Amino acid sequence: MQVKKALATLGVAAVPLMFAAPAHADTVNFNLDELNGSGANATASITSNADGSLTVDITGNGFTPNAPHAQHIHGSPTGNFFCPTASADKNGDGQVATEEGVAQYGGVMVSLTTKGDASADSGLAVDRMPVADASGNLDYQRTIPASDIPEGVAENLANLHIVQHGLDVNGNDKYDLEALGESVFAKSLGLDGIPEEATNPATCGEVAPAGAVETGAGSTSGAENVPLMAFGGVALLGSAGALAMRRRLAESGVKS
Numbered sequence: 449m450q451v452k453k454a455l456a457t458l459g460v461a462a463v464p465l466m467f468a469a470p471a472h473a474d475t476v477n478f479n480l481d482e483l484n485g486s487g488a489n490a491t492a493s494i495t496s497n498a499d500g501s502l503t504v505d506i507t508g509n510g511f512t513p514n515a516p517h518a519q520h521i522h523g524s525p526t527g528n529f530f531c532p533t534a535s536a537d538k539n540g541d542g543q544v545a546t547e548e549g550v551a552q553y554g555g556v557m558v559s560l561t562t563k564g565d566a567s568a569d570s571g572l573a574v575d576r577m578p579v580a581d582a583s584g585n586l587d588y589q590r591t592i593p594a595s596d597i598p599e600g601v602a603e604n605l606a607n608l609h610i611v612q613h614g615l616d617v618n619g620n621d622k623y624d625l626e627a628l629g630e631s632v633f634a635k636s637l638g639l640d641g642i643p644e645e646a647t648n649p650a651t652c653g654e655v656a657p658a659g660a661v662e663t664g665a666g667s668t669s670g671a672e673n674v675p676l677m678a679f680g681g682v683a684l685l686g687s688a689g690a691l692a693m694r695r696r697l698a699e700s701g702v703k704s
């Protein structure tokens with residue numbers, strides 16, 4: 449065991465087991481860069497705990513103030529997905545919308561909610577997503593139980609990435625319909641009047657590079673075939689979830 453060896457080197461003879469580091473604890477760091485000119489960025493760490501839970505820490509700034517930001521672990525344990533490039537903007541409006549980005553960043557594996565369910569089913573549970581403070585800072589910490597973590601995720605964190613949604617394109621400190629109109633994605637789920645600003649991705653983060661070179665848009669094999677449903681079962685969201693989203697968005701000054 450490495451810890452014992454290290455301590456032995458330091459001349460420490462015996463270490464009670466209870467003070468040893470937990471087995472299999474492993475932390476992966478992510479750098480979240482702005483998407484869609486959001487001006488937001490964040491750093492995150494995810495620690496895989498021995499009991500199968502994940503402890504997620506996110507610290508960011510530049511977010512739409514006093515507004516909820518849906519955030520997820522996206523991709524698949526086997527890789528194949530990545531933070532979207534401008535090529536994902538299929539309609540050429542200058543924004544990689546949620547439904548455009550999913551082909552590159554993949555479906556929702558874990559919904560980074562503040563409480564309750566954290567499975568993909570809670571992808572649009574905006575009433576349980578973190579809210580940026582008045583200065584646009586967004587801090588989040590939660591240990592998500594193993595029961596909400598899909599198989600293979602904890603062991604393959606380096607293949608996954610984190611996406612945070614919600615940005616303020618026209619700089620009026622709220623989500624509104626004026627800049628980008630209605631959310632095409634929300635509308636596809638039967639939610640009318642939700643601003644595109646509320647659902648478009650604001651940041652995306654892959655594993656913090658350790659000397660690795662980003663290969664860019666060269667490796668999209670298979671990504672184009674991801675069905676929209678892979679977004680993480682948000683279509684399964686019942687009307688209660690939809691109402692909760694409307695309510696939360698209304699609270700943050702959104703006309704819907």
Ligand SMILES: [Cu+2]
Nearest residue numbers: 519520611612
């Ligand atoms: Cu997402």
